[in-house]
Amino acid sequence: MKRRLTIGALALVVAAGLADLLLPPDLGRLQAVSVVVEDRVGRLLRPFASPDGTWRMGAEPSQVSPLYLSMLREMEDRRFGWHPGVDPLAMIRASAQMVSHGRVVSGGSTLTMQLARLLTPKPRTIAAKLTEMARAVQLQMRLGRDGVLAGYLTLAPFGGALEGVRAASLAWFGREPDHLAPAQAALLVALPQSPERLRPDRNPVAAKAARDRVLDRAAKAGIIAADVAASAKQDPVPTAMLDMPMAAPHLSTRLAAQATGAVVRTTLDGTLQRTMETLVEAQSRFWPDNADMAVMVVANDGRRVLAHVGSAQWRRCQIDLTRAVRSPGSTLKPFIYALAFDDLSLHPATLVVDAPRRFGAWMPRNFDQDSHGEMPVREALQRSLNVPAVQALELVGPARLATLLRQSGAELAFPPLAEPSLPLALGGVGMKLADLVMLYAGLGEDGRVRKLAYQAGQPADPGTVLVGQAAARAVLRILEAAPAPPGMVSANVARRGRAIAFKTGTSYGFRDAWAIGVSKDYTVGVWVGRPDGVPRPGEYGLATAAPMLFQIFDQLPPETGSRPPSSQPDHALYHGVPPLALARLRPPDDDAGGRDTSERPRLLFPLDGAEVEPIGAGIALMAQGGTPPLRWLANGRPLSPGAEFWHPDGPGFSRLTVVDGQGRQASASIRVVTPP
Template identity: 35%
Template sequence: MNNTPKAFPIFDICCVALLLVFLFLLPSKLFKSPTSFVVEASNGNLLSAAIASDGQWRFPVADSVPVKFKDCIIAFEDKRYYHHFGIDFLAMSRAMRQNLKAKSVVSGGSTLTMQVIRLSRKQDRTIWQKLLEMLLALRLEVKYSKAEILGLYAANAPFGSNVVGLEAASWRYYGRDANTLSWGEMATLAVLPNSPSLVHPGKNATRLIKKRNDLLDKLAKLGYIDQSTANLSKLEPVPGKPLPLPQNAPHLLNRFKAERASLEINSTRIKSTLNEDLQIKINSILKRFNNRYRANDINNISALVLNAKNGSVVSYVGNIYQPEITDLQSHVDMIKAPRSPGSTLKPLLYASMLNDGFVLPHTLVPDIPTQIAGYSPQNYDLGYDGAISADKALSRSLNIPAVKMLQQYKYERFYDKLKKIGIGTLNQPADHYGLSLILGGSEVTMWDLANTYMGMVRTLNHFNTYKGLYNPEDYRPASYFTSEKKEEKDYQMNSFLDHGSIWATFNAMEEVMRPGDEGLWEQFSSSQRVAWKTGTSFGFRDAWAIGLTPNYVVCVWVGNADGEGRPGLVGIEAAAPVLFDIFKLLPNGKWFETPITKLRKLKVCKQSGYKAGENCPVIIDEMVPTAGEKTAVCPYHKLIHLDKTGTYRVTDQCESVTNMQHRNWFILPPAMEYYYKIKNSDYRSLPPFMPGCETSGGNNVMELIYPKNAAVVYIPLELDGTRGKVVLNAAHRNQNAKIYWHIDNEYIATTTNYHQFAISPMPGKHTLTLVDENGERLVQVFTVMDKEQKRN
């Protein structure tokens, strides 16, 4: 018996080899040409597109092909498309007969599958290439479905000029989506790939109309449409020159181009979350305001609208879009541009201080002339209230109280908080910004600012949903494209800002008077409740407005992309009107639910807004954030002793205790009192001591308003070259008191009632001594810089 194994038949080897060749004959990626970047609205309509890098309008392959185009192209090119496997032998034999009879190539006999192969390979048309196309067509039919092959054809067929693919052709020639085209329009496009260099819109219109009409008759003959529809379709005009594509979101398109790799999106097309109707209307609003502002050389404006319910972008207008006017720099996406935030960070400081137990909503904070290490903030109106509640300081956007609050909170702590809640442009150490951080001394982007406020809105919206817990994902930036990524549920006991602090902050932001309405808007039930804040950067370079409801966050910026400042470029006048015009487009809804379990009933001193102490005469119950229990007791109410007439203050050294009246008195420090009583007529200054009644000193009856202790003062030269003067200013509790002023132990002046005068001390360190008529003393030092030191 012969046990020698039989040799593997050569025929079988060849079959296996041919099978392997056949299987790997088709490249993994059929078309490698670059595609246009395309941004669609949430409803699927085209918002913006950019030409591909090779200069062609070529959209990525669509998910589906319109039925009309399928019927038209099959009737025109390959009527047995659904009945062959890539090669139509009947059509091939017919084409051979026609070509032999005409002694030239008059018919190709190629199927749509073979045309897809030819479009992908771009080789010369020879007999060998034709045979290879047939083989590859068979392989293509094995790998792809008929619908997918039609999709490849529709996306890559030439439509004349630099237009490739049905979608690009539909927009370039008709200005509409392919799904909306009529039979006449679709038939026109279907005949173009047959000879795009000879027949396309704007060229050989007569020949194009004949080819279209012939196709319409064929469609009627094959039963796709009736003859009357065909006849009516023949009356439609063919398009002329190509149309520009929509550019309703060009800045988002550029953002997508820049971020596509990091977003791990393979296609150059995204279906965005933008609301098409809202996007177009906001574009119109911004253009209207821009036309008005350009008269003052304010050239740029942008707006961002976020849906706080689902964390998505519903409108993204990075700038007005006028590329033909290069001086306007309308190509700059101001939503991504770092700019000075002005006062828009103040609510974040207010919320942080409530959250960490530094203040209560109505706690009085100082509003007096302030100088801190050479830094002298000013209120926008250049006035002072002396003392003002924290919430009103926020609603009026006063600078000095904000700086005083940041000084108390510590700018290092606030800096860390801002970074945690989403402000990603703080690239310098905290000391670089210092206290100016709260007045726009840093840079932020509209994107970060809007997303930070959206994080607060989402946190408060989810109070009941998460049963009082917190999800850090609430601060995740909004998404501008549809994604299947699910929100992670990582509930925590604590957050960056608690529900109660956010709720109180939004209440304070809601109290701001709306521009142009003089506060009367509250009387109209149709008015939408909006918590909002404006901001103006130093030098009038940036005007901001940000507003929020439980459903939406809207951020508006107005200014010049090159940073040029302009008079009148302030948030309340330039940005706020735009903000409220946008809110008019948004649906109204319920206000935030009160987070009851994250608030505590606390006894609060009505006059000072502090936690009530034993000397507070009027105490109210107030719902405050839970951390309010840690705040300080009222420092401004003190027990004083009066004589039996209640006219003078007394001590036990000059008056019997039995004859005294003991009163709780609201006492502000002298500098705060000096300004506070001007705006608060019911403020009662401390009564004077009874004549002859000795005091032990240290009664804090005087305070130097300017300069503060250890201040550094620079005195500039006047226009005539003479040395200027510095104005000294002090406050005394007794309006009729005299103050004797001394510099370096040398008497210089006496003031009564109004304690202010100007002097010109020499450069160097000086000691200022104030003595009143009762011998009370106040000693402070200040330094005058010379001109050379100032320059350094």
């Protein structure tokens, strides 16, 4: 007898397995859920409707209030977890009640049977009920207790386009279902019983009555105390659906469109993100001319984007202005000087003359339309003077600057058929806020530029070295001492022990106002302007964007310490006095103050912009003019005295400089190529 029972049990198991294999349940609706975008710790930023237009957000039992789950089991399936998907006792009880009362008093459907019906809705017939029972057993075997419960929590209807307890809790209460008050939990248990008839925004009386019945049942079962139930009954039911959360809407929309799964975990800090959105929206109310703002906050460690505000109001401007191509104004000047420092073509204490000067047919002027005479390079950068910056770019080479920025990952937009030229120093190119923030964060990591990370788990970018550590730190030290915005005292920053290296910029015609700042731990970028590019006279970077930059830094956590010591503490850039050859930057037509009218040195080979293939001895070095002795530098490093050839380390861009006995110099940016 025992053997026959064992064989029969095995036969049933085999038959059930074959049935499950041949007639698997359709779990398509469980897979067609809303894409949800979360912050770095899993807090919801923004959900998106599922493909069929419903709000159907996946939910696990661990994401839902234990109080709600207890009330749910009490009302819908007391023996859930103890039966195989069908509860015979509940079926017998329901049948007996129907016979004795002549109507349906209570249902016999388990949560598993309800899930089967939600997965494949069918007309309520005897045949459909039997199919539902068979599917319930199958689902219980396939998904297990927690899987079945997760399916119900995801698909249960709550009125309108709401499916699942997460969507319902957000729409009716504006909160996740992990912590629910008794009245809220009871309403969410009651609604699926008749989701349209009990919708509280349409029939609040019926909804309240249904909720109160759940509270009474919970009190009777000992789930909540009687006085708690009585107090909960006094709470009003919601009378309108709330909008779904919409934090970081621009970034969320972009990431959701690229998503391959239902959950997108970002690097954003949800609390900081909402603080930034509130700050930007409040500031935008003071602008009557439809101006807008974009903000990015990045953690220098790992380049994690902590906050992303694409515009002040999503409903007014759905363009992600952090990715809009605009003129960067003067914000590229730090990189010009950083390259010149890296080459040792300039030193922070090199004297430059800010005076009117023509560069071909172009004569740039300062923002204040004035000239300020002789001063050190550091002051010229702090005051964002234009003529010295163009002179520095003349040394560095606009093509070289553009190439290095592109190699670092930045996109530069020039007019069709246009080549990089000297106006690049003053914003003669199109760039994105996101790329500028990426480049400035590179200065914060001693010159190594890495791609920004928007998603958690994104592979680390090895990055590209734009300039060396000494050059990057020299620029940051200069910008840390830049004048604060008008009427702005950096006491808030000082209180937090935070040194901020910041640069502002204003594009031609006052169309764009920029401010970008770097501290040890953070990089912040702010853009202000009109999305349509209409000028805003009088609105410039230092007055319009910089105050917001300082406000944002004041919202950030304190710095974790100071920068580590330099790996090259004796580098010439850290000395207060420049080398003799870098004491003064003279324009090409300068006669050295009348002390020597000899010809300035000039390069005969290689020429600026040339592609050069080394021969066996290296690359020949030829110069003419100047006061002897002539000294050569390759990429800022001195060559041996009297050098006639240079051996490059490999292919790529390099800069050769010849300096005469009076410190006058000539340079060429070349590209070293190797034979195929």
